[in-house]
Each structure stands twice: as structure tokens, then as C-alpha cells.
Amino acid sequence: MEKLIRWFVNNKVVSNLMMVFIIVTGATTIPMLKMEVFPEIDLNIINVSAVYPGATPADVEEAICIKIEERLQGLDGVKKITSNASENVGSVNIEIISGEDPSEMLDRIKAEVDAIDTFPENVEKPVCREIAGSNPVISVAVHGKIDDNSLNKLTEDIKDEIDDLPEVTFTSIVADLENEIKINIRESSLRKYNLSFQQIAQSIREWSLNMPSGSIDTEDGEILIRSNSQGYTITDYSNIPLIINPNGSIVYLSDISDITDTFSDKFEMDFQFNGDKANLITVFRVGNQNALDVSAAVKEYVQNKNLELPSTVRVTAWDDEARILSGRIETIVRNAQQGLILVIIVLALFLKPKLAFWVSLGIPISFMGGFWLFGPLDLSINMLSLFTFILVLGIVVDDAIVVGENIALFKERGMNSVDAAVKGAMQVATPVFFAVLTTMVTFSPMLAVEGDIGGIWRIFPLVVISVLVWSLIESLTILPAHLAHSSEEEPKNSILFYLSTKWNSLQEKIINGLYYVTHQIYKPILQKAVAHPFSALSFAAGIFVLTIGIMLSGILKFSFFPAVEDDLAIATIEYPSGTPIDITREGYEKLEEAAIALESQLKEEFPDQAIIRNRLSTIGYLPMLTKTSRGPGNLDALFVGSNMAEVALELAPSESRTISTEEVVRKWRNIMPDLPGVKELSFKSDLFSAGDPINIQLSSKYMDDLISAKDELKTQLVRFPGVFDVSDTYNIGKEEISINLLPAAKNYGVSMMMVASQVRQAFYGLEVQTVQRGRNELKVILQYPKNDRSSISDLENMMILTPAGSTIPVRQIAQLEIGEGLASIERKNRKRSINVTADVDLSVTNGNEVIATVMSSIMPKILQQYNSVGYSLEGEQQEQGDNLRSLGKNFLLAMIVVYMLLAIPFKSYFQPLVVMSSIPFGITGAVLGHIFLGLNLSVLSMMGIVALTGVVVNDSLVMVDFINRYRSEGNSIKNAVLEAGPRRFRPIFLTSLTTFVGLVPLILEKSTQAKFMIPMAVSLSFGVLFATAITLLLVPVSYLTLEKYILKTETK
Secondary structure: OHHHHHHHHHOHHHHHHHHHHHHHHHHHHHHHOOEOOOOOOOOOEEEEEEEOOOOOHHHHHHHHHHHHHHHHOOOOOEEEEEEEEEOOEEEEEEEEOOOOOHHHHHHHHHHHHHOOOOOOOOOOOOEEEEEOOOOEEEEEEEEEOOOHHHHHHHHHHHHHHHHOOOOOOEEEEOOOOOEEEEEEEOHHHHHHOOOOHHHHHHHHHHHOOEEEEEEEEEOOEEEEEEEEOOOOOHHHHHOOEEEEOOOOOEEEHHHHEEEEEEEOOOOOOEEEEOOEEEEEEEEEOOOOOEHHHHHHHHHHHHHHHHHHOOOOEEEEEEOOHHHHHHHHHHHHHHHHHHHHHHHHHHHHHHOOHHHHHHHHOHHHHHHHHHHHOOOOOOOOEOHHHHHHHHHOOOOOOHHHHHHHHHHHHHHHOOOOHHHHHHHHHHHHHHHHHHHHHHHHHHHHHHHHOOOOOHHHHHHHHHHHHHHHHHHHHHHHHHHHHHHHOOOOOOOOOHHHHHHHHHHHHHHHHHHHHHHHHHHHHHHHHHHHHHHOHHHHHHHHHHHHHHHHHHHHHOOOOEOOOOOOEEEEEEEEEEOOOOOOHHHHHHHHHHHHHHHHHHHHHHHHHOOOOOOEEEEEEEEEEOHHHHHHHOOOOOOOOOOEEEEEEEEEEEEOOHHHOOOOHHHHHHHHHHHOOOOOOOOEEEEEEEOOOOOOOEEEEEEEOOHHHHHHHHHHHHHHHOOOOOEEEEEEOOOEEEEEEEEEEOOHHHHOOOOHHHHHHHHHHHHOOEEEEEEEEOOEEEEEEEEOOHHHHOOHHHHHOOEEEOOOOOEEEHHHHEEEEEEEEEOEEEEEOOEEEEEEEEEEOOOOOOHHHHHHHHHHHHHHHHHHHOOOOEEEEOHHHHHHHHHHHHHHHHHHHHHHHHHHHHHHHHOOOOHHHHHHOOHHHHHHHHHHHHHHHOOOEOHHHHHHHHHHHHHHHHHHHHHHHHHHHHHHOOOOHHHHHHHHHHHHHHHHHHHHHHHHHHHHHHHOOOOHHHHHHHHHHHHHHHHHHHHHHHHHHHHHHHHHHHHHHHOOOOOO
């Protein structure tokens, strides 16, 4: 190591070139890095879905979900199988074991599903796909006074034009409605011409088709033959002949039917934007595309396109993620700049200006080196990675402070600059190396955190490790070279000389003050602690016991993931399942009226601010609630159905308005009138959700037990103080009519298959053809007109065609039973399941306390009463359990590695325990910091405590190393301890102070978008501050106790 240091010191050109290379390479790498608000999440979920047109949830469960579940049960690599059976669609999610190759698992699952040959005839081919987090950047609303067909055509044209932008790769239309040609035929027409749906369908297929018909070989070459008569329009299908009479008269399809070219009504949706009929185009970021570039290109297109469009039609940018990203980046960068300035000021106050400059230079070198490694480590520029740079801002100069301060000490003793640089750096090289190594190890538990979002925590250690590697290299190579050749002369410029003199005067006062604190306050306290070591250790133990008591007392609440306020205010209504869209529209119109009234009220209260920018209103699909609900523990949220509606308000960026999103939502809620018949009315202002604080999933083979168990659990939950909005996922769906054949049916030779197929064709529709018309698929559907299938009597009077060619009404051969079905059926590991959810008031209680009571005293009684029922924690609780459990396990492993790393330089089994004794007091500081600032503990607080351990160990390591050094020079243990404490006071104090002040701007940040990161900064900053105070006393006393009284290593 000494040869390497000396070589760099003697070759300052190499040191400077290396510095420039690192900075330039890192700076040129930044524009090429991927930029996103939050990092992508690997879900490790394979989805298998199949469409069963016209089927009830119970039919879908039996025909699709159970068959797929049974086939995949026991497949290697499968962790959990869940499914959902809803009207027309069955969906099965297969969660794969961490470490399995998703692509390989997809192939294996697809092969198993394709091998199932018992699906009903009408079930469409199952689709297998890997669920991946999407990366939407911006949406474009196409809106105006325009009819549906024109809007659809314009939306498709605009999508094509956006796709042609060089910066854009992938877009999708949100309300991409299916085109259908509907052929409505009355039953009377069928009877009049003695026709059936099957006969008509066969005629359509025979007349509407394109077919290759061979080729003709000529002397000039081959000529292909095509039969080309495929229908695409109403006219094409109207002219299809059904009956050709002997007298030459022809009955055409248009003669007996009403043919329309329309959109499918199977999935009812209605979008409005600022009161106009609308559709949305979502623009995604693909691969390493820059979200800011994609957004800028789309917004420029929108601006130019509006110049071409008529005044009745507009396109508007909506939900711009890049705006959020740029705002977050601006906030983080501002905090980083302020933190950097504070760190440099602190260094300049306690170190000589030139030494402070060279030490501070390690920050940009280390940061640029870190950015250089982003590509190989597959990291992006996002809120978390930028936040990590702030976290490490004060840590990154710790090793440079230790090295620089030691080199300065040798210079003060009269050694020449070159030898001082080599000797000073070499003396602390080992503790600095191991200090950086232990910091890396203590961040490493976050590399392998389990859970849906566990993968995003790897950003913290990867960024820290990337930066600290370069920090270590810089402090042992570039820094000694700079200090060895740094001139000690005073500046010759008169102004600079004056400023230097004033600054030196101020610095001298501060250094004298620090000297006074060290020798007049700290040293006497240390002497008393050394004189009474067991009393000092008992006092320290009491502090830690008090900390544990505070944490267990409930004074500090725990919330898994803090809420992050969005620039969107969302209101949603949900009616009972099966509610027609016309009824839902009535409630939706009330939401719209309240939103318009809110906008007027805000204009009066804030006349100089445009609080509300745009308004998106939807029925049948809630795009904004779906997006914002997808957070930790709730990644597959989806809200769709004719019984749901949403109004979303895009607000001005939080930095440019004086009213919070939460306050806007409160005003909106107060304006909103009561809505009769509404199942749920909710308002939301969060960027994303961690799911319900209480989410217990009950499962059983027996539905009666399941319903009784969930009712009992809900009854118990409502009794808890602070628990509200207790609900469950058991929803009664639409009414169902069961057709049961009477014995008389046999007399007519009518089977259930005949009745079921004919009823399905009439009431659901018979899909005759699916053809490609332009970019879209076109389905041709035969069915009864809507008026002939709108009541139960229509079904009772429907005529069934018998094998003999006669007809008979349904009521004579079948009995109709009316009942209630389920809106959807949830299954987990081959059993039906129901989720019971609730929210909590954190000022009264928290989800963990409630869950602990439920698990210990309520669930055992329920399980005893209903022994077929099982349960599991889902949503936030499941994610919290996975995250904290794996974090704790990894942390213990990291502590073992830290112990081993400390044992190597100390060559002792016991001295590493002295160094690590300060770790618990970092936790004390973190807890006190949260109490002082009125914050709840969160998973990010835990991450901060884990990261804190490395910084705390570094100070203790250097302290013990110097005590050993003094002992090796022949000093007694007591004298070595009393000498090392004051000697290391300034660098330990300075490294802790730089860590703290680097985080102060973020801790004081008022921006709502940065608040969720503050708990981690508080844990690290306050933990370091408190642990430093303890370290300066506890480590020397612990060393003395261990070596003198326990190991008795001191020879008399």
C-alpha cells in the first residue's frame, strides 16, 4: 500500500489525469442514463387469462380457474397461485419463487396450460404473459364536440402520428373499443322465413370471405388467383343473400335484420375531459429512453397539433410523469446543493482552507465515479437513487477527513510535504480501508430484501457502494498527491489576503473553542468515566433499555410506507355490482357538478393561482385510481365495471400553489351531496398507496364457513378504537336466471345443449366472423334486438327450434329460477377467499397493534369455530412482513461479516465487540429524532437505522485503532484511552457533523414530494449525532473494561 501511495504522490500528473478522467466520464454518462420517478419493479408473476363470453363468475371459476389451478399445482418454481373469476373472464396469477427465471417459467406454464383439453367450446384460447411494471410517461387527451366514430378515428390517427415521433416507441389507446357489426334479427323474422341463427351464420360465412384459389402459369410468369368477397361494411353484409326462391326472388340479410356498425357494449366505458367527450392515448417509456425527452416531444406535438385541429376539437397533455420527475429531481438536487455547501462550510471552519478544498473535492470525484457505474449496475436516475447521493454526502468525505487531517498533523510536526502525505495516509490506510468496507457491508442487507417491492431497496446499497469505492480510491491516491504538492503560501492578492486573514481569525476562534470543549469538557468527563467504568457502562445500558421501552410503549407509531401527496385529486363512486351504467351516470354527474363548484370556489379564494388545470371523468374504468393504488403490497390493483365512476382533477404543481392536495380534497368532500344507493364514495390525494393497513385474507373450500368467518372478523374489527372503513371483497353480483329442463322437453327431443346454445345465440350473440379492418379487429355478431331481450318474459316466450323443425316456447319445456350470483370469485391456492380490510387513524392506533391483537385473541377463536377456514396477511401487512423479516435476517448476517472484518485488523476476538457496542445507541438517536420531529417510524426509518450502523462503526474503529497504537508505544491501557479520546475527538466530531449537516436541508424540506424520504434521513443524521456522543465515552470505557478487567492483558 505504501508503494502505491508514494507512486501517486510522486506522479501528480497521473493523479490529476485520473481525477479529470473520473469526473469527465461520469459527467458524460449522466445524459445517457435512464430517468424515471420510481425504479421499475420486477413482480415475478405469470398471468394466465381466458375469456368465456357470456359466462357467470361461477361458470368461469369451474370452467377456467379450477382447471388451470389443478394443472399448475405442484409445478416446480411456483410459490403461490391466486385467481379471480368474474363475468366473462377468468384470470390466474402464478407467483414464482425468487431466483427462478421468469421467461423459463412462462414457457413451462404455457406448455401446461396448452395441454388442458377440457375447456368448454366457447372459451377463447388462454393467454399467458409475464406481468411487468409499465412505464407510462404522459397521456394525451383527445376531446371535443364530436361523435363516437369520429373521435375513435381521430384518436387512432393521432396515435399513429405520436408513434412516428423519433423519441416515442410505444403508445396505447386507453378506451380502445372493439368494433362490431351487429346483425339484429327479430324472432318473428326467423319464424316467418323458417330460419335459424346457425343457417344465417353459415350463409354469411359462405358469402363473406377471402380465399386463395391457386395460380395460373403463363409464359409471362405465375398469376395468383384470389376469391375476394369479404365484407367490411354494412352494405357488404346487407347484400348477402339468405334465400333464393325458384322464381328468382331473393331474400337478403338486410330484409330480415337491422345491421349497425358500432362498438361493443360488453365493456361499457365513457370518458370526458373538461366536459367534452374524450379518449386517452398513453405514451410509455421503453428500455433506457429518457422520460423527459419523451414528454418534451409529446408536448411539442400537442402544441403543434392544436394549430391544425378545428376549434371544436383539442388535444391536451395529461398526467405528465416527466413533470413529476423534473420537480422531484429539482427538489433533490436543490437539497443536495444546499447539503454540499453546508458540508464544505463545516470543513472550511475546522480545517485549513486548502485542506478543506482538497477534502471537498472528493465529493464530485466520488459522485461522478458512482454515476459511471450506474450503467453496469442497471441503475437509473430516480428519486431513490438521487436521495441516496444526499444520504452519502457527508459519509463520502469521512475517509478523506481522516486521511487529510492525519497528513496535516505530520506537516505540523515539521515533516516535508511528500513524506507527510505518504506517512499520514499510510498510518490510517488500514482503518480507513476497513471502515469503508464495513460501511458497504452494513448497507448490503438492502440488496436482497424480499417482497413485491424488495427489489427497489437495492438502489441504496448499490449507489452507496459505487460512491464509496471511488471515495476510498480518491482518499488514498489522489488526495495525498494533492496535499503533498499543495502550497502553504499566503495569497499575494490583497483582497484574497484580507479575506484569508479574516477567515483564519474566525477559524482560529472556532478551533480554540473546539480545543476548549475537548480538553476542558470532554477530557474531564472521560477521566471520570474511566475512573468509574462500570457506572458508565450501566448508565449507557440504561439509555438503551429506555430506548427499547419507548419503542415498545407505542409512543412512536409505525406506518409501513409514508403517504406521498400527488398533484391529482381523485373522487370515485361505486354502486353495487351489476348496477347499469345509466344509474352510475347519475352519481357521476353529481361528482362532476361538485368538481365544477370546487373549481369556482378555488378561483374565488385564490384569484392569482390556477389551482385546477384539467378534469378527467370516466365511467366503467377508473384509470387514475388504478394507477395511484398500485403501490407496495398492492401492485395488481384494478378498478373496472359499469358500477364505478371517477373524476380526477389535475392540480398545479405543489411548488406553485399555496393549498395542499389534501385540503383541496377536503373542500371537495364537503361540497359533495349524499348519493342514494351508492356503496362507496371515496376521495384520494396520494401518489401511490401501500394498500390497506389491515388486510386479512380468509380462505376455505366451503363458502358458508367463509362468509360466517368474515362476518365475525368484521364484527370484532369495528370494536377497535381508531379502526374505520371496515369492509370485505365479498360482493353479491347480478341476478342470475337458471334454466332447468322439464320432463316435457324429452317429448320434443330437446336437450339442454339445444336450449342453452339457442338462448346464448339470441341473448348474448353468435359471433359469426372476426376479420381485420384496418388496424382493428371487426367482429360480426348475430343476436336479438335489444328490445326483444330486455325482460324475463322475452326469455320465457322465446321459441326453441326442435329437431323435428317445429318451435316451442321456453316456458313449456323449462323452469326458470331467479337467484343471486357473485360479482367475482377470488381464490387462493385452490380455495375460495375473501379479504377483510380496514383503515386506521394513526393518532389513535396503528395497523401493527390491531393485527397483533387480532392474531393473538380473535383469529384463534374464529379458526376453532370454523376449522375449514385458513387465513393470511395480505397487502401492506404482507409486504411489511416480507421486507422487515428479510431485512432483519440480512442485517444479522451483515453484523457477523462486520465482526469478521473488524477482527482481521485488530487480530482480536473481543475488540470488534467494543467497536460494535456503539451500534445500539445509533438506534437511540434515530428514535429521539423521530420523536423530536413528530414523525412515525416507517420501513425507510428501518433502512436508515441499518445504514447508520456502518457510519457509527467507522468512528469506533478509528478510536480503537489509535488506542492500540498508543498501547504499542508502551503506554498503559488507561493512558492510551485518555490520550486517544482527545486525539480523535476532532476527526470523529467532524465526520459526524458533516454527515448531519449534509442531511439537514432534506430534513427541513417542506415539499410534500420529499417528505416520504425524511424518516431515513432522520434515522441516519440523529443516529450518527447521538452515537458519536456515546462513542467518545463508551468505546474508551468499554476498551478499558475489556482489556484491563476482563481479559487482563495489561502487564504490571
